[in-house]
Amino acid sequence: METPVYRDRSGSECVKWGSLEHFFGRGDLTPFWVADMDFCAPRAVTQKLTEWAQFGVFGYYFPKSDYYQPFIDWEKRQHGLSVSAEEIRFAPGVIPALFWLIRILTDPGDSVLVLTPVYYPFFSAIESTQRRRVDCDLKNNNGHYTIDFDRLEQTIQKEKVKGMIFSSPHNPVGRVWTREELAQLTEICRKHHLFLLSDEIHQDIIPGEKTQIPTSLVDTANERLVTLTSASKTFNLAGLKNSYVILRDESLRKKYDAFVASLGIQEGNVVGYLAAKTAYLHGEEWLRSVLKIIHDNWILAQEIAEATIPNVIFSPLEGTYLSWIDLSRYVRGENLKRCLIDDCRLAVDFGEWFGGNRFDGFIRFNMATSRENVQKAFETLGSVLSSPGHSV
Secondary structure, eight states: OOOBBBBOOOSOOOOOHHHHHHHHHOOOOOOOSSOOOOOOOOOOHHHHHHHHHHOOOOOOOOOOOOTTTHHHHHHHHHHHHOOOOOGGGSSSOHHHHHHHHHHHHTTTEEEEEEEEEOTTTHHHHHHHOOOEEEEEEEEEEEEEOOOOHHHHHHHHHHEEEEEEEEESTTTTOOOOOOHHHHHHHHHHHHHOOOEEEEOOOOOOOOSOOOEEEEEEEOOOOOEEEEEEEESSSHHGGGGGGOOOEOOOHHHHHHHHHHHHHHOOOOOOOOHHHHHHHHHHHHHHHHHHHHHHHHHHHHHHHHHHHHHHTTTOOOOOOSSSSSSEEEEETTTTTHHIIIIIIIOOOOOOOEEEGGGGGGGEEEEEEOOSHHHHHHHHHHHHHHHTTHHHOOOO
8 A cells, every 4th residue: 555645845836835925914824725735646656757757858749549548447447437538628627627618608697506615716717707606505504514405496597597517526515415416406407407517526535435426427418517527636636737528418529629729729738648647547545545644634633623622513524635614603704814824823715715704714624634734733723712812
């Protein structure tokens, strides 16, 4: 079993550390915000990229015809999903692909729905393309989130929604959706003729006992269902800008190809191609080790919190390595930011970023780091929030 190697990235030019001053106003924080890991990629990936770099010629690259096969095999083996190479398209990231697909499938002014709280770049994909964002809040039962299907359908009708961006597993609340939930959701989309963009980039990050079910495995009838995924979260390759767009419908593939051609984009980066292919071939044992670290870190955080701040609510971490935590019984509003940034010296994603002030008091915390980092962070948080002078 390959043991993941933790790397202290302070002082590097990574976003997680290098952008602290810009986003949080000070650079002396320990970051738990950006959704990448503090672990080196699988050893096989490093070896492959080292071999390529040592070859020394960095000219134009054309991936072999079997480039997609390791991904296809992975999807079948890990998720039971059959995908053909002709159905797969390249994108430099899931978020750029969302921007493109919104433009392909809608017109300016059209309404696009998201289930909030949700990964905030979804908002940019809608609003920056001059579409109208429609929020439909998930139901929160003491930290466990579900889809309010009645409210969803009413909102679709009232707001004349044209389509949805869906997160599966859900970022940030950590849900791995059941087959029944996916069936009900996709049925509503078919009934109201919606496109459905299913962001499944975290599909392999399942640290618990749940089973991740691809949306397209449940719904084979909606020709406007698009799946977006990548090796980037699974194997910590986000900076290499390589993602997969699965388009079942031939006419939609033609529209996608025409749009990408209009942008002058023909292919991806050679490093991204090599890394993704190698990771799918040789990274499975590494991933199993990472999932255990994530799960153990999440358990540790709860144990530490229970001793000092027992009224904190951790949403079940069924999927992703991003823990959704309700601190609202201890701290909210500007006090929350002051507490986390100035008193605890921690950089986290704040709840309001995921849909507005109604998520005040929540944070998203990245568990894909060392046990020591998690322990220190929650011991500090517990000490500050339980101190006699602290007030909500």
